[in-house]
Amino acid sequence: MHVSALSLTDFRSYEQVDVTLEPGVSALVGPNGQGKTNLVEAVGYVATLGSHRVPTDAALVRAGAPRAVVRLRAARGDRSSLVELEINPGRANRAQVNRAPTRRARDVLGILRTVLFAPEDLALVKGDPDTRRRFLDDLAVQVAPRTAGLLADYERVLRQRGALLKSAGAVRRGRRGDEEADLRTLDVWDGRLAHLGAQILARRVRLVNHLAPHVERAYAQVSDGQGAAELGYRSSLVQAQDDEPGGAERVPHLDATTELLEAQLLEAMSRRRTQEIDRGVNLVGPHRDDLVLTLGGLPAKGYASHGESWSYALALRLASYELLTHGTPDDAAGTGISDWGEGSEPVLILDDVFAELDSRRRGRLATLVARAEQVLVTAAVAEDVPEQLEGARYDVMAGQVTRVR
Template sequence: MFVDHLTLADFRSYPSADFALEPGATTFVGANGQGKTNLVEAIDYLASLGSHRVSSDIPLVRHTAEKALVRARVRAGLDDDRAVLLEVEINPGRANRARLNRSPVQRPRELLGILRTVVFSPEDLAIVKGDPGERRRFIDQLLITRWPRMAAVKADYDKVLKQRSALLKSLAGRSQSAQGDAEHTLAVWNDQLARFGAELLQARLRTLAELAPYAAEAYAAIAPRNNLAKITYAPAMPLPAGDDRDELAAALIEQMEQRREEELRRGLTLVGPHRDEITLELGDLPARGYASHGESWSFALSLRLGGFDLLRADGLQPVLILDDVFAELDATRRERLAGHVAEAEQVLITAAVAGDVPGQLAGARFIVEDGNITSEEQP
């Protein structure tokens, strides 16, 4: 899978952009603030319907513009001439609109799974050093990339969680009789939270179990000193052995019943996968708080590369995006990373200095300067 053409209108800093891409490695070179990351962000947006840099669509629309357009033609593979045209119109404050082969689709979510990307960027350091929400977000992004239908499951879970928490908050501190009147409504939300939560938990457990060896292998390949990188799912409640969905749902219901009084008293949903943690360890020590900056950076990169390798093992060929990665790596790590990803169908790289990108990833190169994109012939 690779993108062979990208068109932008009023996306980020670009009034317009329109250029062809090739399979293999492509590097966008430019000083900071020239717009190179905006280009790869646009491609990832078509794959994930979100940005790896910001949580809102508002910054994605160029200042003074009302909407932005991102369009890309995606080829199925190097030996496959099939192509699809993906398009999203970003409308902050209103519903975004999407088209597939120029025909409108009912919801943008229908585009998920057509283009798949794996992005590594400086923001990924938060996966290792940040709070548990960053690690949950990482695993949820990966499982949605594997199984696009999980985007709807995650959205349903978040919706039920919000509604249930609002009900608990409204009942906090109220009389027993008032709480009793809401018993039926709470039971409905309990059942739905357990149903969607069990499906999300099952997908997380399966994905993490399959990701762990790939991430460990990637870390060993990149880091000059090979401490064992370990990833473990750490639920906030006891879970049954295995990942049977019905058993997981039953465990969630049981926990909600056991913690009912505490939840009512605090007005919070204390049970569910939104409370879970993912433990990252290097050797026998937790990465958070003990790993050096270089080790943390290598661990974050290995998680993304492990995800990339897992998707390929699933029979998928995602576009790999390395956004301003090489400047943070020493020469040894650069060469090891290049060797790990050189066979990807498409690698999109951003770099402030062309010399930071190893020769193994020599390919097409674009110079990005003040929003202008110029193709540069390679020597």
């Protein structure tokens, strides 16, 4: 799979730009602030409908413009698809595939797959749990695009149930209202949250199980075998022992059958209902979970050095590439997961990563990614692009993109 053409209208700093690309390595070179990252951000947006830099779409639209448009042609073998996305801040985004409108923007998911490396990836190791949850969910969407609808439904139910918890709490504190009616309604929302949450949890657990061996191998390759990298999953269904290093619940011990997980979520919500009402917060569900990263048996966050943290972040992305390329084994029986797609090699994007790495990690990463069908690299100076990634070069300056080699 590769991107053969990219066109942006009023996206970030670009009023209009058109770029033709080829398989192999393409380096986008130019000083900071000239728009290199905006180009690869647009490619990543088509694959995930999200930015690796900002949480909302508003910042993607050029100042003063009402909307932004991203057009991208993705080629796989002898077939290609033209994807057009119209980004409308405050309103629903619109999409077309091969000039035909789609019912929803998320219907374009799955046409293009990407794995993007960026300086922000260090937060996967050192940052908060929501960063790691997003990593898992974004990867799950690329593996099975229908996961996007499931996540959207869960977020909607989460907001509605949270509002009801606050209402019930206000009644309990003596304000006017019908507590019995609120509690009956809460039972309904408990069921909806448990039903959707169980499906998300089952998908995450399966994903972590398949990702774990890839992460272990990738970390060994990037770090020269310094320590063993392992993945775990901490669920709100399990009382994690925070004072015990590496004591988080491991994935194999968490039953991934959706029916059982749904029952466990309902039981946990019932047990913690008083706390939830008192605090007005949803305390149970996959939105409270965390991907646990350990290195040599110790939590990577807080114990890993800066270099080790970078190696771990790179290993997560390299593992994602392997998983998307080769797919997942067909062992979804009992999980309710029937839409996990076959593998297809994603486009690799390296956004100003090499400037952050020491020479040893730089060389190892370049060697590992050079074999990909398409690699897009951004760099402030040409010297930051390793010689293993020689290929096409584009100079990016003041909104102009010029191929020079």
